[in-house]
Amino acid sequence: MASKKPVISLTEAAKRLEYASTKSVKDLIKRGMLSSFRFHHTSRIYVSAEEVDELMKPIPVHVKEK
Numbered sequence: 001m002a003s004k005k006p007v008i009s010l011t012e013a014a015k016r017l018e019y020a021s022t023k024s025v026k027d028l029i030k031r032g033m034l035s036s037f038r039f040h041h042t043s044r045i046y047v048s049a050e051e052v053d054e055l056m057k058p059i060p061v062h063v064k065e066k
Contacts, residue, residue, distance in 0.1 A: 007037050007046035016052050028055070 010022040013034075019025060025047065028034045033055065037046045 006049040008049045008052065010045055010047065013047050013052045017055060 010025045013025045014022045017025065029036045029047065034047045034051050
């Protein structure tokens with residue numbers, strides 16, 4: 001049996017990323033930064049919880065010294 005990765009709703013993804021609405025999450029999907037999923041029994045869009053959590057990790061910034 002294949003293991004299934006957890007998915008979350010666009011609303012939950014927006015909350016985790018601290019966005020005011022799901023529009024920004026949809027923009028991330030359009031830009032290819034998040035994978036989207038649909039299930040046969042619903043028209044709702046879901047995203048990978050793991051991918052959302054990866055987006056929340058800080059990116060190191062290197063400052064050039066003068």
